[in-house]
Amino acid sequence: MYNAASINKTLKGELLQETGFSVIEHLLLDSRKLSFPETSLFIPLVSSRRNAHQYIEELYRKGVSNFIISEPVPLEKFPKANFILVKDTLNALHTLVAFHRQQFHIPVIGITGSNGKTIIKEWLYQLLEKDYNIVRSPKSYNSQIGVPLSVWQMKPEHELAIFEAGISQPGEMVNLEKIIRPSIGIFTNIGEAHSEGFLNIRQKINEKLVLFAKSDILIYCKDYLALNECVLAFHNQVGKKDSQEGGGPELFSWSRKTDADLRITSIDKNNEHTRIDALYKQEPLHFSIPFVDEGSIENAIHCVALMLYLGKEQEVIQQRMDHLSNIAMRLELKQGINNCSVINDSYNLDLGSLTIALDFLQQQQQHATRTVILSDILQSGKSDATLYEEVADLFQKKGINKLIAIGKNIGREKKSFQQIEGLKTQFFTTTDEYIQQFNSDDFQNETILVKGSRVFQFERIGKLLEQKAHQTILEINLSAISHNVKLYQSLLKPDTKLMAMVKAFSYGSGSFEIANLLQFHGVDYLTVAYADEGVELRRAGITMPIMVMNPEPASFDAILHWNLEPEIYSMQILTQFMEEVAASNKNEFPVHIKLDTGMHRLGFVKGEIQELAQILTATPLLKVQSVFSHLAASEDAEKDAFTQKQGRLFYEMSHELQKALGYTVIRHIANSAAISRHPDLQLDMVRLGIGMYGIDSSNAIQDQLKNVSTLKTTIAQLKHLEAGDSVGYGATWTAEGPAVTATVRIGYADGYPRRLSKGKGKMLIKGKLAPVIGVVAMDMLMLDVSHIPDVAEGDEVIVFGENLPVQELANWAETIPYEILTGISQRVKRVYFQE
Structure with missing residues (x-):
């Protein structure tokens, strides 16, 4: 049990104010995710862009009374709060949770590597949940902040812990x-993901191996040459350093190619299953998994190696591996029936993931009713x-309006919810x-979270709630947008505000869904092209300032009303x-002056500034919020002289106008490319x-941005042709x-340009490019897939995405990514997800 005094003793900080004994159970790092104020400890983190100390007063008003701080606060304003002063709040977070970890003496599995960490963690949970009471990282909580929040979940009732760890730069x-x-280590594999902070692949491996310096055993695949060499060197080095303590972790290797502790002798793929044969301690071992992709095979072998180390019998391994299920790596937000929004998270359920899902539900402002x-x-x-x-306490704090509960256990505790x-x-x-009595009319204009343990098969409920969609969909990665926004924020000067452009249906990505995310992340302004876009955002619950770039006289009434x-x-x-x-x-209505x-x-233009100033200063009707201009070629190095000329002229004109107005206004001219260049x-x-949508027209920081949009469809039919057969109109x-x-389910009515006909356009099937043949029709087009083995009707087709950038599609079409993205038809359903 923790309180302010015991935590201060652990941190060796200064207890500036203690106002009584208060039990601390929850760590709060994000003021927007407050659930249990009475038992939360707020740790305000400080970055170049944001100092979370500014939220202390707000949280105190909401009932939080425990704070760790790294800068002075006026104690007299918080007479009922405990304050611990430290040098660095992030370091304090790490120190506190490291102390918490030391209180437990159960097996702890630590997982790192480039890919597969979350899947292996979740599969191990599926495989071992019958044997242990397990605590594990929620979702992909593997960062400098996510790991402490994961480990803090450890409680006396837990018998096994599984945590993943990821790093982006040396020293982390x-x-x-x-x-x-960790007492048990798993190194999944090594790849190029998140490599930009490292000199080379070996430096990245060696940095990740630090996680296992005190482990009893390390499980890894010998088939990655660099990984194997680094592991052996690490083992030798740690063994010498810790020779008095036993010589570092024991190594448990597996391989498809050479001798290893677990030697894979054959892999046989059949329909949707894979049989894997192996030798372990000179004894044959075999098991099957319900997957055929290479990533799943590799992840499964890591899991088997762990189970062998734990002494599980072959029969147990065989039975459990065959029942592995897909892992939902993301929260999906989809359009539902009767103007509802559906958040589908129906594959796993524990308190940690439920809290994350409820936070995501709470972010959604488009409907007044929240259903779980x-x-x-x-x-x-x-x-x-x-x-x-x-x-039930969580539901009350998160403002849940409706609960549909399924299961005997929750039913026995219905009183907790009914009160x-x-x-x-x-x-x-x-x-x-529930499905037998399901009535679609019971759901109207609400946001519905579907959250269940996998044995309850809630995906069946999700299908009933989701709007039946055209099989061509545009996936929008909300986590990638958040990453890109934070990246651009990191390039800004501390006092520079951020206006986000959500015009043209957020560059084809959706309106309120994107605006809602940006509002949650504290962007200062939104911008739309026309008033009706802004009205839609207001109706969806967006309250932040919205600038309208093309106001028409017919829309003035709506502008004033909304x-x-x-x-x-x-x-x-x-x-x-x-x-x-x-x-x-009205008086002092906010406006933005375009120069x-x-x-x-x-x-x-410059010659109008004096007259403009006279009009604005002579009337109380308007208040100038900002003065701005538009750069014509900020992405083009050859036009830098012109860009600087625009900048100087803007400074002169805006200075003249602001001086005449007699008050300070916001000045802005930089677009995405100008932020970095x-x-x-x-x-x-x-x-x-x-740039927010993952496209840097200047290519200055393109490699640091994450892909946001993936347009995908499916194969409707395959045709086997003979020489001389023709295709299409x-x-x-x-x-x-x-x-x-x-024949694939997309055409020019979906926004696929007709000018990509006759081989100009290509799409990805099974990782291979297939050219468009014939002419793109309204609803369909044809691809030549003669060179792609095992292609089948219903297979996924990537139009653009991570491995086929929209910039490439734009190049083929002799246009720009803006046109491709904004041209995607509204009949193409948008699916939003958060990783």
Whole structure:
């Protein structure tokens, strides 16, 4: 049991103020994710862009009374709070959780590597949950912040822990090793993921191996040459250093190619299963898994090696491996029936992942009603009464309106939920029982979280709730958008604000879904092209400031009603808008003044500044929020002189206007490319557009951005043609010999450019490029797949994504990525997910 005094003793900090004994159970690092104020300890982290000490007052008002701080606060404002002063709050977090870890003497599995960490962790949980009460990392919590939050979950009732660790630069694993201190290590594999912070592949391996310095055993694959050599060198080095303590971790290797502790002798893929034969201690071993891809095979072998080390019998291994199930690596947000939104997280359930899913549900503002469909939580290690009281408390804190509970255990504890004022509840014993009485009319205009243990098969419920969709879908990675925004924020000066462009349906990615994410992450401004886009955002619960770039007189009434902020770019639009403001009896309505510095599209020119200033200073109707301009060629190094000329002219014009106004306004001219290429033009605010969606038109930081959008479809039918057979309208393609073609479910009505006909465009099937043949039709097109083995109807087809960038598609179409992204039809369903 922790309190402020005991934690201060551990941290060797200074207890500035102690106001009484308060039990601390939860660590809070994000003020937006507060669930249990009375038992939370807030640790405000400090970065170049954000100092979380600013949220202390807000959290104190919400009931938080325990804080670790690294800078002075006015104690008199917080008379009922405990404050511990330390030099560095992140270091304090690590020290506290490392101490917490030392209190437990159970097996702890630490997993690192380039790929497969989360899948191996989740599969080990599936394989071992019958034998142990297990605590594990929620989702992919493997960073300098995620690992402490994972390890803090360890409780006396746990019998086994499984944590994953990832690093992005040298020196980070030292901290994570002290926190996890694994007794059992698994090194999954090594690849190029997250390599930009390392000199070479061997440096990355050696940095990751630090995690296993105190482990009893290390499981790894010998077939990665660099990994094997580094492991042997590490073992030798640690063995000499720790010779008095036993010589470092024992090595448990497996290989397909050479002698190893676990020697894989054959791998036989058959339909949707793979049989793997091996030798272990000179005895034959075989098992099957319900997967055929190489990644799953490798991950499964790591799991088998671990089970062998734990002494599991071959029969147990065979039975459990054959029942491995898919791992949901992400929270998916989809369009549902009756104008609902559905968050599908139906493959695993524990308190940690439930809290994450409820946080994601709470972020959604598009519907007033929040519904949760929840199954029994299995293997929690707590009594049902204690467990469901905690879940009910979570529901109350997160503002859940409806609960549909499925399972015998949760049903026995229904009183915990029924006593929550305003919460509508229904209870069912089985998934089948619920499905038999399912009525789609019960769901209207609500956000529904589907969250269940895998044995309850909640994916069946998800299918009932999700809107039946065209098989061509656009996947939007919300985690990638968050990463890209943070990357650009890291390039900004500390006081520079960020305006995010969500015009044109957020570059094809969706409107409120993206705006909601940006609002959650504290972006300062949103920008839309037309007022109706802004109105849609307001109706979906977006409250942050929104600038309208193309205000039309017909939209002025909506702008005023929905508190949107128009761009004013001419004397005519200024006069017309002032008349509308006067008629509505408003004063100091916020506007943004557009200056023309060389684009010659919209905006006031230098000769109009004096007259503009006179009008603005003579009226109380308007308040200038910002003055801005538009760079014409910030991404082009050959046009840098022109860009700098625009910058100088903007400074002169904006300075003249601001001086006349007599008050400070926000000045902004930098777009995505200028943020990285022209930091001197960042000024008071920047406008982040296409860069947020993973595209750097200047290529200056493209390798640091994450892919956001993946457009995919499926094969509708395969055709086996003979020489002379033609394909498509106009018979523009003719087979020169025997050929196999695939008809796929996408056409120009979906936004696939017709100019990519006749071989110009290509798509990915099974990792291979297949050219478009014939002419792109409205709803379908054909690909030549003669060179792709084992292709089948229903196979996934990638139009663009991680391995086929949209920039490549744009090059083939002789256009720009903007046009491709914004041209994707609204009939193509968007699926949003958070990793």
